[in-house]
Amino acid sequence: xxxxxxxxxxxxxxxxxxxxxxxxxxxxxxxxxxxxxxxxxxxxxxxxxxxxxxxxxxxxxxxxxxxxxxxxxxxxxxxxxxxxxxxxxxxxxxxxxxxxxxxxxxxxxxxxxxxxxxxxxxxxxxxxxxxxxxxxxxxxxxxxxxxxxxxxxxxxxxxxxxxxxxxxxxxxxxxxxxxxxxxxxxxxxxxxxxxxxxxxxxxxxxxxxxxxxxxxxxxxxxxxxxxxxxxxxxxxxxxxxxxxxxxxxxxxxxxxxxxxxxxxxxxxxxxxxxxxxxxxxxxxxxxxxxxxxxxxxxxxxxxxxxxxxxxxxxxxxxxxxxxxxxxxxxxxxxxxxxxxxxxxxxxxxxxxxxxxxxxxxxxxxxxxxxxxxxxxxxxxxxxxxxxxxxxxxxxxxxxxxxxxxxxxxxxxxxxxxxxxxxxxxxx
Amino acid sequence: xxxxxxxxxxxxxxxxxxxxxxxxxxxxxxxxxxxxxxxxxxxxxxxxxxxxxxxxxxxxxxxxxxxxxxxxxxxxxxxxxxxxxxxxxxxxxxxxxxxxxxxxxxxxxxxxxxxxxxxxxxxxxxxxxxxxxxxxxxxxxxxxxxxxxxxxxxxxxxxxxxxxxxxxxxxxxxxxxxxxxxxxxxxxxxxxxxxxxxxxxxxxxxxxx
Numbered sequence: 001x002x003x004x005x006x007x008x009x010x011x012x013x014x015x016x017x018x019x020x021x022x023x024x025x026x027x028x029x030x031x032x033x034x035x036x037x038x039x040x041x042x043x044x045x046x047x048x049x050x051x052x053x054x055x056x057x058x059x060x061x062x063x064x065x066x067x068x069x070x071x072x073x074x075x076x077x078x079x080x081x082x083x084x085x086x087x088x089x090x091x092x093x094x095x096x097x098x099x100x101x102x103x104x105x106x107x108x109x110x111x112x113x114x115x116x117x118x119x120x121x122x123x124x125x126x127x128x129x130x131x132x133x134x135x136x137x138x139x140x141x142x143x144x145x146x147x148x149x150x151x152x153x154x155x156x157x158x159x160x161x162x163x164x165x166x167x168x169x170x171x172x173x174x175x176x177x178x179x180x181x182x183x184x185x186x187x188x189x190x191x192x193x194x195x196x197x198x199x200x201x202x203x204x205x206x207x208x209x210x211x212x213x214x215x216x217x218x219x220x221x222x223x224x225x226x227x228x229x230x231x232x233x234x235x236x237x238x239x240x241x242x243x244x245x246x247x248x249x250x251x252x253x254x255x256x257x258x259x260x261x262x263x264x265x266x267x268x269x270x271x272x273x274x275x276x277x278x279x280x281x282x283x284x285x286x287x288x289x290x291x292x293x294x295x296x297x298x299x300x301x302x303x304x305x306x307x308x309x310x311x312x313x314x315x316x317x318x319x320x321x322x323x324x325x326x327x328x329x330x331x332x333x334x335x336x337x338x339x340x341x342x343x344x345x346x347x348x349x350x351x352x353x354x355x356x357x358x359x360x361x362x363x364x365x366x367x368x369x370x371x372x373x374x375x376x377x378x379x380x381x382x383x384x385x386x387x388x389x390x391x392x393x394x395x396x397x398x399x400x401x402x403x404x405x406x407x408x409x410x411x412x413x414x415x416x417x418x419x420x421x422x423x424x425x426x427x
Numbered sequence: 428x429x430x431x432x433x434x435x436x437x438x439x440x441x442x443x444x445x446x447x448x449x450x451x452x453x454x455x456x457x458x459x460x461x462x463x464x465x466x467x468x469x470x471x472x473x474x475x476x477x478x479x480x481x482x483x484x485x486x487x488x489x490x491x492x493x494x495x496x497x498x499x500x501x502x503x504x505x506x507x508x509x510x511x512x513x514x515x516x517x518x519x520x521x522x523x524x525x526x527x528x529x530x531x532x533x534x535x536x537x538x539x540x541x542x543x544x545x546x547x548x549x550x551x552x553x554x555x556x557x558x559x560x561x562x563x564x565x566x567x568x569x570x571x572x573x574x575x576x577x578x579x580x581x582x583x584x585x586x587x588x589x590x591x592x593x594x595x596x597x598x599x600x601x602x603x604x605x606x607x608x609x610x611x612x613x614x615x616x617x618x619x620x621x622x623x624x625x626x627x628x629x630x631x632x633x634x635x636x
Binding site: 072180184185187188189191192195196199244245247 | 576579580582583586587588590593595596
């Protein structure tokens with residue numbers, strides 16, 4: 001009985017560890033492709049993901065720590081992710097919300113006056129944690145215009161039922177399969193996430209920021225928190241949703257979704273020189289940026305509607321001069337599905353400054369809203385299982401599990417005998 | 428075990444674009460998406476040198492087949508399998524493979540270097556008579572990029588929706604699952620028979636297109 005008791009407790013601990021690492025890995029994947037500062041600091045010359053953490057394939061052994069072996073997905077160091085994950089290592093029942101923020105620099109931006117700046121705030125309950133990753137040396141000033149272009153929501157919905165913690169052999173077999181299945185499905189989900197973050201429009205902005213030597217008038221920041229104010233319906237109407245199929249476990253399920261703006265590509269076509277106070281009404285792109293070459297998916301301005309490269313409405317862009325939301329394009333089909341969480345209605349503080357509603361410039365369109373319409377709102381309901389404060393007692397027990405179930409031990413169930421392995425690709 | 432089959436949307440490519448439009452599965456092939464410096468089209472790369480070599484070989488075979496069968500619809504099948512039993516005999520060393528997932532990459536290779544044919548499946552792109560050939564090609568590549576993105580999203584949706592059939596991951600290093608790549612064209616008598624044969628071997632397939 002004692003042995004079975006120990007075995008039944010090890011399975012929940014494994015699953016808990018998987019979920020915790022899943023949160024960390026997800027955050028890492030997202031911020032790795034959205035945080036320009038981190039990439040530039042790492043001498044980013046092109047993304048590489050090493051799915052084999054072998055020393056021969058890693059650029060430097062120090063870049064890949066044992067934790068990187070999780071989910072067979074070794075990524076480069078991402079301090080932004082590491083700094084923001086501590087809270088969820090202690091309590092993965094709290095949702096993790098990652099906002100990717102497009103920051104437009106002020107018109108009187110002076111490169112010489114910049115200094116790195118970070119914002120770290122915490123509310124009185126200690127529940128929220130905000131971190132503005134706009135720490136690029138070129139954009140240390142406080143951005144006047146911010147717009148959330150992506151909102152990633154990751155949540156582990158725990159079942160309220162007792163779960164299978166019984167001591168029978170049958171339940172042991174079922175529970176032992178659960179962690180294996182969870183780990184496998186987590187791998188698949190993370191790979192899907194990895195691909196999705198690179199297919200969304202914001203990735204193009206990220207690539208431009210880290211690869212271009214030109215000084216941009218925009219930057220990408222991020223905010224990681226467990227509680228956010230939901231978008232207004234007008235804001236959400238301008239966004240598209242993609243919901244990853246949840247990963248069910250015996251004790252709950254992992255849910256991941258993203259709300260993203262499809263019309264962020266126009267921003268990167270801004271000229272690299274500071275713009276004049278008078279906003280250009282018909283902004284397509286500067287000759288320096290070569291909009292035709294870089295952004296063929298961007299619709300043309302109204303002044304030249306016959307330009308063929310932009311005649312087709314791209315699946316991620318739409319006519320920004322339309323007041324109504326874009327029609328649904330099923331081809332890429334970010335799944336339109338009901339949100340699995342709800343949030344009490346909160347006052348939105350995401351309205352842009354009134355001064356932006358002056359022209360019909362492309363950038364300004366990002367900060368304008370369509371007509372107010374009734375509809376659902378995205379929200380995240382804080383887990384009812386969580387206490388207002390961090391569960392420190394739980395975290396202490398979790399630490400002991402982390403010590404006992406390190407990566408090498410946990411990867412054991414998936415290691416098969418080499419005799420049973422077949423060389424990939426053999427015929 | 429059911430074999431999940433995914434028929435990817437047909438891509439219309441020109442001959443010189445074949446190498447730029449590889450469709451890969453997310454399950455075992457690490458997708459690495461980059462935007463080329465000189466092109467806005469997505470370029471899919473892999474971090475596994477051996478895998479890239481194999482893919483290049485298959486692409487070479489595919490190009491040869493396209494040249495032999497021009498203006499034909501071509502198909503690349505990426506199939507993942509499990510080794511069911513090793514049956515080594517005196518005369519053969521046959522290994523039984525149980526396919527559990529198949530991806531069909533459908534390509535329509537056009538031979539017209541100036542643009543798509545009249546039967547193009549690409550979204551219609553208005554081209555002014557005065558546009559230069561370069562602009563026309565740029566427009567066409569834009570449309571191809573959109574189609575390729577759609578296909579990649581199709582892959583992501585499939586991978587998300589179908590997980591239960593995936594066997595335990597046998598190899599944590601590099602490519603996770605054993606796989607094979609076959610090439611066929613609509614002119615081949617085995618174009619449909621090959622798939623039908625696999626259906627018989629692997630049981631009732633679940634089609635997802």
